[in-house]
Amino acid sequence: MRTRTRxxxxxxxxxxxxxxxxxxxxxxxxxxxxxxxxxxASTFQFPPRGFSxxxxxxxxxxxxxxDALGNSVIVAVLAASLATLVGTxxxxxxHNLRGRLARYVRTLLMISMVTPAxxxxxAIYISFLQWQLVGTFPGYVxxxxxIGVPFVLVSVTSALGGFDPKLLRxxxxxxxxxxxxxxxxxxxxxxxxxxTGAVFAFVTSFDEVVIALFLRAPTLETLPVKMYNSVxxxxxxxxxxxxxxxxxxxxxxxxxxxxxxxxxxxxxx
Amino acid sequence: xxxxxxxxxxSPQWLLxxxxxxxxxxxxxxxxxxxxxxxxxxxxxxxxxYKTLFTDGVTLTVLLRTAMTAAIVTVIALLLGxxxxxxxxxxxxxxxxxxxxVVLVPFWTSVMARNFAWIIILQRNGPVDSFFQLFGLNVxxxxxxxxxxxxxxxxxxxxxxxxxxxxxxxxDRKLLLAAxxxxxxxxxxxxxxxxxxxxxxxxxxxxxxxxxxLGFYVTPALVGSPQQSLxxxxxxxRTTQLLDFEGASxxxxxxxxxxxxxxxxxxxxxGTISAIGVAASAPTxxxx
Numbered sequence: 001m002r003t004r005t006r007x008x009x010x011x012x013x014x015x016x017x018x019x020x021x022x023x024x025x026x027x028x029x030x031x032x033x034x035x036x037x038x039x040x041a042s043t044f045q046f047p048p049r050g051f052s053x054x055x056x057x058x059x060x061x062x063x064x065x066x067d068a069l070g071n072s073v074i075v076a077v078l079a080a081s082l083a084t085l086v087g088t089x090x091x092x093x094x095h096n097l098r099g100r101l102a103r104y105v106r107t108l109l110m111i112s113m114v115t116p117a118x119x120x121x122x123a124i125y126i127s128f129l130q131w132q133l134v135g136t137f138p139g140y141v142x143x144x145x146x147i148g149v150p151f152v153l154v155s156v157t158s159a160l161g162g163f164d165p166k167l168l169r170x171x172x173x174x175x176x177x178x179x180x181x182x183x184x185x186x187x188x189x190x191x192x193x194x195x196t197g198a199v200f201a202f203v204t205s206f207d208e209v210v211i212a213l214f215l216r217a218p219t220l221e222t223l224p225v226k227m228y229n230s231v232x233x234x235x236x237x238x239x240x241x242x243x244x245x246x247x248x249x250x251x252x253x254x255x256x257x258x259x260x261x262x263x264x265x266x267x268x269x
Numbered sequence: 270x271x272x273x274x275x276x277x278x279x280s281p282q283w284l285l286x287x288x289x290x291x292x293x294x295x296x297x298x299x300x301x302x303x304x305x306x307x308x309x310x311x312x313x314x315x316x317x318x319y320k321t322l323f324t325d326g327v328t329l330t331v332l333l334r335t336a337m338t339a340a341i342v343t344v345i346a347l348l349l350g351x352x353x354x355x356x357x358x359x360x361x362x363x364x365x366x367x368x369x370x371v372v373l374v375p376f377w378t379s380v381m382a383r384n385f386a387w388i389i390i391l392q393r394n395g396p397v398d399s400f401f402q403l404f405g406l407n408v409x410x411x412x413x414x415x416x417x418x419x420x421x422x423x424x425x426x427x428x429x430x431x432x433x434x435x436x437x438x439x440x441d442r443k444l445l446l447a448a449x450x451x452x453x454x455x456x457x458x459x460x461x462x463x464x465x466x467x468x469x470x471x472x473x474x475x476x477x478x479x480x481x482x483l484g485f486y487v488t489p490a491l492v493g494s495p496q497q498s499l500x501x502x503x504x505x506x507r508t509t510q511l512l513d514f515e516g517a518s519x520x521x522x523x524x525x526x527x528x529x530x531x532x533x534x535x536x537x538x539x540g541t542i543s544a545i546g547v548a549a550s551a552p553t554x555x556x557x
Contacts, residue, residue, distance in 0.1 A: 011359055019356040022349045023371045025423055029386030030378055032396075036389060046389045083361050086288040093285030109289055112297055114532045116484020118501040119307070119521045120297065122508045126301035126307070126518070146296040149289055155275055207379050214509065227381040231388065231491055243382030254377050256391075 028265060033247055036240040044237060055241035068226035072206055075137065075222060079144035080202035086145075087152025087201070088194055092186070094153075095160045106153075113150045117210040120147070125214040135217025143211050148201030155200065159193025191258075199257055203250055301525070308518035318519035328503065328520065335500040338414055338421070339482035343421040343429075346478045347471065350429035354470075357430075358438045372431065375424045384491045387420040391492065412494040417485075420492050425481055429474040436470020469538060474533035480528050500524060 017165075032046065037055055041050030059065050093107055098166070112120060124143050125134065133139030171181040187194075209224035216225045223242065230236040308318055322328045323506045375383070388501040390396050391410040410416030411453060448458035486501035491500065498506070504524070507517035 003430050011356065015352050015356060018349070018352040019368075022353045022426070023368065025349070026371050027388035028375050028390070028423065029383045030374065032386045032389050036386075044389055045394070046392075082292070086292050090289035093282050097282065105286055105290065108298075109293060112293070114480075114528065115297075115301075116481075116501065116524060116528055118484050118486040118504050119525045119528075120301075121486075122504055122517055122521050123304040124296070125508060126514050127303055142292070142296050146293055149293060153289075182444065187308065187554045203377075207381075209380050214505075224379070224381045227385070228487070228491075231381075231385060239381070239385050243379060243385050246379040247377075247382050250377050250379060254373075 030247060033240065033243045037238075037244040039237060039240060042237060044235070051114050056245075059241040059245065062238070065223075065226060065242065068221055068223045069242075071140075071220060072223035075140040075144060076202045078137075078141045078204040079148055079205040080198050082141065082145035083148030083201040084152050084194060084198040087149045087197060088156050088190075090149070091153050091156035091160060091193075092182075094157065095163070096165060109153055110150045112147045116206075117147075121211040121214045124211060128215065131202065134215050135220050137220070139215050140220075140222065143215065144205035144208055145201075147208065147211070148204050151200035151204060152194070152197030155197035156190055156193040157198075159190040163189055196257060199253055203253065204263045207246070207250070304518040305522055306513050308522045310515060311366050317516050319523070321516060322520055322523060331498060331500050332505050334414070334497065335483060338418055338499060339479050341418050342421045342425060342482045343475055343479045345418070346426050346429040347475060349422070350426050350433055351467075351471075352465065353426075354379050354430045354433035357434050358440075372427050375427055377423075380487055383424065384420065384487055387416070387488070387492050390418045391419070411492065414493060414497050417489050417493040417499070420488050421482055421485055424488075425478045428477045428481060432473045432477065433467070435472045436473075437469050440466045473535045473538050476538070480531040480535070483524060483528060 036044075036046065036048055036087060038053070039045075039052050040050035040052035040054055041048060089106075090109055094102055120143075126145075128134045128139050133142070167185050167189075168181055168184060171185045172178070176184070208222075212222045212225050213228060216222070221229075223246070227239045227242055230239040230242075307314060310317065322332075353368070353372075357365055360368060388411060391412065392398070393409045395411070397411050398407065410419060425525075444462050444466075445458050448462055449455065453461070484501055485499065486505060489499040490502055490505075493502075500520070501524075504517055504520050507513045507520065511517075
């Protein structure tokens with residue numbers, strides 16, 4: 001045990017090596033997606049042959065890909081807005097509520113986080129067939145808003161965690177209406193929680209593929225469904241460009257969110 | 270609602286819950302409830318569809334294969350996640366921040382991009398295959414359960430690392446030093462002191478990863494083989510191809526019940542779901 005003499009509590013080298021390997025495993029898929037997107041080959045071979053922007057060109061000019069991208073953005077924006085609206089009001093409603101009933105409501109609102117997506121997808125598909133929502137914008141938006149609610153609820157609830165209810169009483173004793181109190185007292189304090197929740201709801205919808213596969217129609221499919229088809233049906237390498245665009249966009253959004261958040265936190269403390 | 274009696278204006282606060290409850294009831298609960306009732310037959314009441322699951326010869330095989338795959342993924346996640354979570358507790362604040370960001374990368378990586386990448390990595394003559402060809406071996410994991418396992422472990426590892434990290438950072442390391450000071454071998458000290466203290470995090474991680482593995486649809490469909498499908502594929506197939514809504518509902522309810530029981534168990538042990546939610550929405554949050 002040579003290591004034991006080196007420090008009081010050393011970390012063995014093989015442990016460090018394992019952690020580095022695990023860290024690489026986490027980012028491995030991302031490492032492959034980006035180089036693939038510059039391939040000039042028309043297959044999925046790796047390493048990619050040649051260097052070209054052909055796949056990006058196809059992604060941004062081919063109407064089929066552009067339509068899918070547009071559909072995804074519209075669905076995600078609407079679903080995130082709806083989820084943020086109802087999720088934030090629910091978080092405000094649940095704040096400071098104790099007791100069994102409040103706990104049941106919270107569990108109910110969180111249920112889609114633990115239910116397998118495929119079970120939700122199948123149930124929604126069967127019901128939406130009857131309600132004629134399959135392959136429609138309202139269908140996508142409602143389904144995606146429902147699975148986005150838990151993210152908003154969690155982040156707004158945690159933003160409300162440090163919220164002092166005395167402020168509300170102070171505000172109303174000074175004569176402010178509940179709405180005014182919300183806009184001028186509550187809102188600025190929980191804004192970051194709301195934005196975080198909205199971004200998560202957006203990303204969740206934008207990236208959602210299982211439910212979207214069941215709701216798809218030939219005339220209306222989202223980007224993830226188009227990507228799914230490009231692997232299973234068409235063998236279209238444009239998916240590499242699409243993947244790297246999506247990965248870059250989502251990662252930038254998350255990093256910006258995190259950067260803004262951590263700066264605020266250090267400034268506050 | 271006895272607790273509310275003391276509040277001056279109890280009703281507006283409950284009204285705030287209505288929009289969310291309405292949305293989730295109509296879009297999730299009603300379809301799931303209809304699925305539940307459909308699983309007992311459209312007309313009359315029968316357990317036939319549940320009985321068929323275990324007697325048709327296919328479903329049971331697929332269920333066992335799914336459980337087996339989930340178990341292997343869970344063990345891999347523990348073996349890789351434990352050292353990583355341990356080193357996170359030992360790293361300085363800056364390195365720990367980086368390690369936390371790396372853990373969360375699978376959350377950010379788009380589902381389709383990730384699965385596409387695994388196809389590239391695992392395909393014939395792909396990077397993994399080429400590497401093993403140097404040793405004269407043919408390792409094509411694409412279109413196999415092994416490939417699905419590799420791809421699933423990667424994305425489920427965060428669900429092991431996060432509860433583990435929160436459990437491990439609560440352990441007082443001085444206990445280990447004391448054990449060593451008293452002459453205990455590091456391995457013995459780990460096994461007798463550290464491991465038992467970390468067991469809460471281990472158990473919630475295990476349950477969480479196993480549970481989430483059961484419902485995977487896209488990865489087995491894209492990286493796996495159609496001949497060796499997992500339960501989610503079977504569920505999808507019964508719904509959209511065979512239009513056997515009652516049979517699909519019964520299978521879906523079985524998966525849902527197993528999942529909810531496991532989640533409730535994990536929740537009892539460590540409040541895992543909310544922990545994951547908080548970690549996911551506040552990525553840089555370090556030690557609680």
